[in-house]
Amino acid sequence: MFSDLPDFFPQPKSSSSPTPISAIGEAGLLQIVQRYCPAQVVGDDGAVLPAPEGQLVVSTDVLVEGVHFSDVTTPAHAVGWRAVAANLSDLAAMGSRPRALVVGLGLPGSTPVAWVEELYEGMRACCARWGAELVGGDLCRSPQRFVAITALGSVQPGRAIERRRAQPGDWLVVTGPHGDARAGLELLLHPEQGSSATAAQRQQLIRAHQYPRPRLDVLSLLEALPGPLRLAGMDTSDGLADALVQVCQSSGVAARIAAERIPISVALRQAFPAQALEWALYGGEDFELLLSAEVSVAKHLLEKLPGAAWIGEVTGWDPQGTVRLQDGQILSRQQAFQHF
Amino acid sequence: MFSDLPDFFPQPKSSSSPTPISAIGEAGLLQIVQRYCPAQVVGDDGAVLPAPEGQLVVSTDVLVEGVHFSDVTTPAHAVGWRAVAANLSDLAAMGSRPRALVVGLGLPGSTPVAWVEELYEGMRACCARWGAELVGGDLCRSPQRFVAITALGSVQPGRAIERRRAQPGDWLVVTGPHGDARAGLELLLHPEQGSSATAAQRQQLIRAHQYPRPRLDVLSLLEALPGPLRLAGMDTSDGLADALVQVCQSSGVAARIAAERIPISVALRQAFPAQALEWALYGGEDFELLLSAEVSVAKHLLEKLPGAAWIGEVTGWDPQGTVRLQDGQILSRQQAFQHF
Structure with missing residues (x-):
């Protein structure tokens, strides 16, 4: 399923080019990063863009070294890819098409120039894959590396996907498997784990962590459906359980989930059979979409989207937003990833 | 001239509320920051905005603790104000009206909750003063505090101010005095300095550092002028010399500057007579605009904008972009602030 992703793990160029950015200064660094922006937006205080035809969607995501990535788990190319993918996933979750991204970058002076180039190569690769464009940003010195990306998208009025629009009778659908990214992180941190999986399966899990795919492909399916569309949903980057709750x-509804219907890849079941369901629910970073839709729309998605699955339904109105598993257990966000 | 700014320096509330954000967790912190966003944009993966009528302008700026602010020089309220003002200044420099801002915030778990509240109060105060709206953001754990803001503005086609549009014969105009912010920083770091100034003058300089004003007022003057407008310029946040060069x-022109015409406040001359001109040229953080305009437009600005000043003119085409002072000396960005 990852055949359209780069089929290699870029080798850090640091050995051949250990120049730190303090040696080339801000002007040198600017010359490098401006290669990745269209010429007409370089050099002003802001970028001027043609205004979108529909509504404007804006989303922002921050990745911090030591928190969201490290040289152990994520080469610079993958940091760039993931940072862009996280933002494009937010746009997909709003039902909007990406238009432009700006990048705020904090770096210590000791950062290798090659790391920055690879970061931008990764951002460019992800942008190019989904038709987005880097249009500017800000560079600054920081004791810690971080990447703060803001993405702009557009959506036709009445077609935005919002969390608060789920209604009783809706089917709950996920666009793909869950838990792979969490397993990939585990393999990067503890390579001795998951030895029951094949080399290809292990690589699939690692790739899910390093090169997640925003589900912008879902938008074409939705755009083919006529009229205003009442769709609720969000992405599952903070975990599927978190998204469900x-x-x-937000919608004030109760739902019932069939945990055994949550799609879990063969690779994950093979590598981590004991943890598979827990990571599918709470692992996070999968960048799939959870959608709540009328049955006819849900069936359309299930038919057209390989890998999508029905995982439950909205059972009634409920100000508490209770989500129950088949066995009656109430699903909580508590096991979900907490940032602080 | 700062009478429309808050006439107090907010006292940190930390003593009365020393709760660290690790004690209230991400959910608690989200509840606090969501108070500062309009209800309809809270809780989705992105914010949906009405699309601007003209062209879209997007700008991004990052402030890092220990690099752009510290508890010694900048209380949280002023950090919020300055972070927003820096972005609004970029929009003003593009000739665009602010519409919305998103905030990416990195914080250690030990950060006092009161610090975050004051930060958002400062951002809200600056937004409210200039009609901008906070519409979302991202929170994450980070060893270092940082604030990454992206601002969206709109501008009518043909009315954007761009750096590359200066032409021979243009007058060079600045919208206000320079050097005050640098002097204010000096007084905060070394309170024993500048003792030849009065208490009110010292406070004016400190306020220029902590509560800079984006020059969005200039836009109303420009909007009153008919037709497409060929204006070049940028803000002087990295220093006036940097902006001139x-x-x-960018325009491929040469210019001659009359250094003695650069507006310098009485407060700065009184407090730091020996450094005044150097800080006016290289101090940075003044958030005024440098504009290059046809003589008739420049005269209109000089007449209508108290504090604005003619400082020189564009003398011819020149691929090197040479800027000379009256004595023939070539102005360089070298003394300007370098981020790395």
Whole structure:
């Protein structure tokens, strides 16, 4: 399923080019990063863009070294890819098409120039794959590396996907498997784990962590459906359980989930059979979409989207937003990833 | 001239509320920051905005603790104000009206909750003063505090101010005094300095550092002028010398500057007579605009904008973008602030 992703793990060029950015200064660094922006937007205080035809969607995501990535788990190319993918996933989750991204970058002076080049190569690769464009940013010195990306998208009025629009009778659908990214992180941190999986399966899990795919492909399917569309949903980057509870709480509905229907890849089941369901629910970073839709729309998605699955339904109105598993257990966000 | 700014320096509330954000967790912190966003944009993966009528302008700026601010020089309220003002200044420099801002915030778990509240109060105060709206953001854990803001503005086609549009014969105009912010920083770091100034003058300089004003007021003057407007310029946040050289290099023109015409406040001359001109040229953080305009437009600005001043003119085409002072000395960005 990852055949359209780069089929290599870029080798850090640091050995051949250990120049730190303090040696080339801000002007040198600017020359490098401006290669990745269209010429007409370089050099002003802001970028001027043609205004979108529909509504404007804006989303922002921050990745911090030591928190969201490290040289151990994520080469610079993958940091760039993931940072862009996280933002494009937010746009996909709003039902909007990406238009432009700006990048705020904090770096210590000791950062290798090659790291920055690879970072931008990764951002460019992800942008190019989904038709987005880097249009500017800000560079600054920081004791810690971080990447703060803001993405702009557009959506036709009445077609935005919002968390608070789920209604009783809706089917709950996920666009793909969950838990792979969490397993990939585990393999990067503890390579001795998951030895029951094949080399190809292990690589699939690692790739899911390093090169996640925003589900912008879902938008074409939705755009083919006529009229205003009442769709609720969000992406599952903070975990599927978190997304389920948030959509139900925002909409004031209760839902019932069939945990055994949550799609889990063969690779994950093979590598980590004991943890597979827990990571599918709470692992996070999968960048799939959870959607709540009328049955006819849900069936359309299930038919057209390989890998999508029905995982439950909205059972009634409920100000608490209670999500129950088949056995009656109430699903909580508590096991979900907490940032602080 | 700062009478429309808050006439107090907010006292940190940390003593009465020393709760660290690790004690209230991400959910608690989200509840606090969401108070500062309009209800309809809270809780989705992105914010949906009405699309601007003209062209879209996007700008991004990052402030890092220990690099752009510290508890010694900048209380949280002023950090919020300055972070927003820096972005609004970029929009003003593009000739665009602010519409919305998103905030990416990195914080250690030990950060006092009160610090975050004051930060958002400062951002809200600056937004409210100039009609901008906070519409979302991202929170994450980070060893270092940082604030990454992206601002969206709109501008009518043909009315954007761009660096590369200066032409021979243009007058060079600045919208206000320079050097005050640098002097204010000096007084905060070394309170024993500048003792030849009065208490009110010292406070004016400190306020220029902590509560800079984006020059969005200039836009109303420009909007009153008919037709497409060929205006070049940028803001002087990296220093007036830097702005002069950048505009001339981007436009491929040479300019001559009358250094003695650069507006310098009485407070700065009184507090730091020996450093006044150097800080006016290289101090940075003043958030005024440098504009290059046809004589008639420049005269209109000089007449209508109290504090604005003619400082020189564009003398011819020049791929090097040479900027000379009256004595023939070539102005360089070298003394300007370098981020790395």
